[in-house]
Amino acid sequence: MIQVEHISKEFVSPKKYPGLKGAIKGLFSNEKVRKTAVDDISFHISEGEIVGYIGSNGAGKSTTIKMMTGILTPTSGQCLINGIDPSKNRMENAQNIGVVFGQRTQLWWDLPLSESFTILKEIYNVSDEDYKDRMDFLNEVLDLPEFFDRPVRTLSLGQRMRADLGAALIHNPKVLYLDEPTIGLDIVVKDKIRDAIRQINEQYRTTVILTTHDIGDIEELCSRIIIIDEGKKIYDGGLAELKDTYGTSRRVTMEVRQPELFRKIDWEEKLHADESSIETELDDEKNLFSVSFDKNRIQVSDIISSVMQISDVRDIQIQETELSEIVKAIYRHALKGR
Amino acid sequence: MNKIKRYGRLYRVLVSQFLKTILQSKVDFFIGLIGFFFTQIMGIAFLYLVFEQIPDLQGWTLDQLIFIYGFAQIPRGIDHLFTDNIWMVSWWMVIDGDFDRYMLRPMNVFFQVICEKLQPDALGELLVGFALLILSISKGVVAFHAADVLLFLVSMIAGAVIYTSVKLFFASIAFWVKQSGPFLQVAYDMANFAKYPTEIYSRAVRFLITWVIPFAFVAYLPAGYFLGQRSAFATIGAECVIAVVFWIIAYSFFQYGTRKYESAGN
Amino acid sequence: MKKFLRTYLPFASNELKRNMAYKGAFYLFTLCSLFGSFIQYYLWMAIYGSAQGAKLGSLTREEMVVYVFMSYVTSSLTMISVSRELGRDVVKGSVAMNLIKPIDYRLSLIAKGMGTVVYHFLIPGIFVWIGLELYKVFILHLPAVSAGNILWYLISVFFSFLIYVLFDFCFGMIAFFTTYIFGMQMAKDALLSFLTGQLIPLSFFPGIIQRLFDFLPFSSMVYTPVMIYLGRYRPSELCFVLGRQLVWVVLLYLLGSLLWKQVTKRLVVLGG
Known part of the structure; x- marks a missing residue:
């Protein structure tokens, strides 16, 4: 139904200079600013x-x-909508x-x-x-x-x-x-x-x-x-x-009986994890201990069993990354190059 | 043929909707009419005062000048009545991105632009034009034969097309510079030169209003035919040729411009 | 006085800056108003060419050249519309907002007008003026205008500006009664171009109508300063026309206050 083939759109605008002097300069100068708004995009939709x-x-x-929709003409490439x-x-x-x-x-x-x-x-x-x-x-x-x-x-x-x-x-x-x-x-x-x-x-x-x-x-x-x-x-x-693909991070939160026991443990070493691939957090008041990790690198069962070796666990909750978090990360350009 | 019928029908539908909204304010309609009426009638008062002092103006009598002046009003009024929305394109629609909606509908874009608005203010100009014309005929300044009525109509339409072409051309500059109102204003104001015989101007001005922005063809030249000075072929014929040529240039430029249209928000 | 300036000067300077910020095309827009003057110039040259005497309406051909371009410069300095903004504020309903602020609304409009005057003086006023004087001296071989005439001219222009804006303020209150101010503006501009002497020197009118003009404020807007520039008044006459301008400033100021009071009273009663 829709075929978009390598379309790009470039906007060209005259360079602007500030102030009255700039306005006069702008009248005579021929400098242009180019901005590529769409850069070689292709996709098909049925x-x-x-x-x-x-x-x-x-x-x-x-x-x-x-x-x-036909409002703008592509700088290069073409799209066919229902063959048109x-x-x-x-x-x-x-x-x-x-x-x-x-x-x-x-x-x-x-x-x-x-x-x-x-x-x-x-x-x-x-x-x-x-x-x-x-x-x-x-x-x-x-x-x-x-x-x-x-x-x-x-x-x-x-x-x-x-x-x-x-x-x-x-x-x-x-x-x-x-x-x-x-x-x-x-x-x-x-x-x-x-x-x-x-x-x-x-x-x-x-x-x-x-x-x-x-x-x-x-x-x-x-x-x-x-x-x-x-x-x-x-x-x-x-x-x-x-x-x-992008939402591989998980967060497991456990309510533990003796939070004080969790203070001085090096979790990276304990779980054989790479540096900074996990993050831990301890909430003394609510007796909550939570671990954020990448599910492709560490098994959630490993984490839970390690924790249970230290203390009794009353409750376990596992959270997926929300879609909005993924999108936010994309907007922040955080996923570039992955 | 079918296409013309369809566009005729569309025009009726779109314009009648617009008329409904403007007829709600009769006072505004009257005020606008008065405004343009006064603007044009002042030029006549000027001529009357001047002719208190001189017998003729480089061979032109007051009656002849009044005829040319009135003659110039009618194509101006026709164009003003039907295509006033072109001003909105040059001032606001391109820069605000409102032009988008014309691009989204399965109709000719220029057609959509002009059928979005009728400008009743133009009746002020048409009123002045026809009043002066009737005055001129009743005084015997011009003699109308049966065939002349047809030539007159042709001349009015060709004149209006010249106006529209100039407006469309300068409004189209907006597709590149976003706002072309100032350019359009300058070009449109050139038409004021054409209310008087062009011989009074210097050669540069005459060239400009004859061949660059051809307003001389709208009034002064064709009026020459009706004043019995020149042949129909050299005046109204030339006017038609100029109208067609400038329309093709302006319309092609407009079409090309719509392909350069950048919408808003970038 | 100092406080007065501190309050209203920003209005003028902001307006000037706003005008300056327009892009190149807008200078063109300002300049295109000059077209009218050129049409006039050519028309008058043709008219003088067809005339039997050397003077028309008491002006020689050379004086007419000065008249045409100085009436352009003068009207661009004096005929600054405040009714447009007043009308906009009325339609948007922001007049009521302005009544709350501790400033005089009319003075703020006038201050803004002053900003535009400065702008028009720079673009294109001063260029046209200098161009005209150069043309006078080198082409027409006439003496340049005297410093005294320039001084009196500028004083008269200042009065003209006040007369126009105070008049236009009164006119703008029409906006309280109709929404289509554009049409009213057209009619007003057309009539004023005639009554102020912008289109044709008032000396062209029949005697009885000229007498009538003496009792209207319009001749003081353009005709008077241009005739001062041309040096057409003897000292006693000069005092008289300047005095007459001053009287109009006072009268229109009072009329404006009165109308404004009436209209805003209605505004408060009706709400809006």
Whole structure:
């Protein structure tokens, strides 16, 4: 459905100088600043997939989406959406896609929502029967009737988001792009939006690509994620594999009877571990002793048995790394080179 | 043919929605109309005062000058009425990234730009234009034959196309520099030169408004035909050629610009 | 006085800095207002070419050249719109915010206007002025303007600026009654270009209308300072026109205070 082949986007802007003198200098100088926002990214997405496209602010997510939707023309490389190159056949591609930008509405601000839908029906040339079918479905999953006659500017953010999502789907697009669809929404509305996306995907086999900073969106919707950083793709695969690859650290916390016995033990030596591959922590007041480690290097059973040799253990808890921790690490560029 | 029908229908739908929102404030509509009416009528008052002192202006009578002045208003008004949204592109839409939405819809981008807004203020200019025109005809300054009505319509449309082309060209610079409002303003203001016979200007100015920013073709030259001074072919024919050429240049530049569009947020 | 300056000077200097921060293209924008002057210049040259006498509306051809460009410089220094900002503040509802602050709202607008005056004096005022004087001396072979005339001109320009901003402040209160200020501005600019002498020297008007202009503030905005620059007034007349400007400053100040009081009273009652 979607083939992205080695696309790059470079932005060129004139160099700016500060102050009045700088403004005059800027008039005559021809110096340019180049910035590569997307750097040689390739991926394929099949029909019916929901793919999370994530990365920190300024990583190049929006730029990629904008190239796939036809807003931007790639500097090099090409993408084919359902066999169409958006930069060459913008209008044909536009007929096949639906787009929602969380930060910006595509609806007519001063008109009642119903009028926006009427206009969109004309723009996308939707037949009366198709329109009715779609509206029945959208009304059901998005509860549009409750605010269908109100001007868009009077809608709450959650209502507007539902309206925008509906508007992007009126022409039954094959691909749906969602740029931060749940930004600024409360938990109930978020759930509603996620449900709707899932239902649309199941019912119409709509391919969905979403960018988000919300881990919940990813965990609940995406089977696959693509991570980019500084314009380069750094991960492309399933959510489970991501956790396996990057989320290998575990933390085991034990409630022990005699915490004072744990004070002077060299755990690295005891567990035959490399330097700094484990970290220990002792909480005297709550009698808690915890060890963070990499599960590929040390077995959790070794740790527990060593601990039990020293003291009785009342309770054991093992924590996985949360996805949000992994993503945070990626955003901090902590996983570079791994 | 089907495509034209579809776009015609779309235009009706989009514009009628827009009209609904502006008709809500009739006072604003009236104020805008008055504003542009006054701006243009002051030039006429100026001519009247000056002609108190002189019999003619380099051979032109007051009546003839008033005809040229009025004639210039109509293409200006037509363009102003239909394509005012081009100003928004040059000032804000490119820099704010609002242009994105035009790129997302399966319609011609230029078409979307112009059908987003009708500017009723333009009626002030059209009012001045038609009033002066009727005055000129009633005074017998110009004699209209049946065929002239057609030529007049052609000339008005070609003139409006020249205006639109100049606006579109300078607005398109925004795709490179983000905001091209100042450039567009300068180019648009050149049209004020064209309200008077171009012979009064120095050769450099005349060249500029004839061949670089061709506003001389909008009013002064075609008015020459209706004043019975020159042939239709040399005036309105030339105007049409210029309109077509400049439209092609401006539209190609705009199309090329949309490929350079960088959106916002980088 | 010192405290007054300390309070309001930052408004002026910030406005100046804000203007300065605009990129190159915006200088072009300022310069394009000069176009109008060039159109006028060519028109007048054609008009004088067609005239029988040497003087039109009591001005010679050379004086008209000076008039055209000095009325441009003068209006760029005096006709600084404060109603635009007032209108914006009314629409955004931030006038009420300004009523809370311990400053005089009108004075802060005027101080900002002063910042723009300085900016316009630099770009492009001073260049046009010098260019004009060079043209006068080297091409037209006329004597340069005397220092005395420059001094009186600058004083008159300062009064003109005050008359205009105080008038415009009153005008801006229309924003409390309509939202489409753009249209009103267009109409006002068009009328003022005529009534102030920006478009055509007031001496071109029939005598009876000129008499009427003596009783309106508009001639004091552009026509008076330019005629002073041209040295058209005898000392006694000079005192009279400057005095008349001063009277208008006072009258418009009082009118503005009165209107502002009425309007803000309404604002407080209605809320907003």
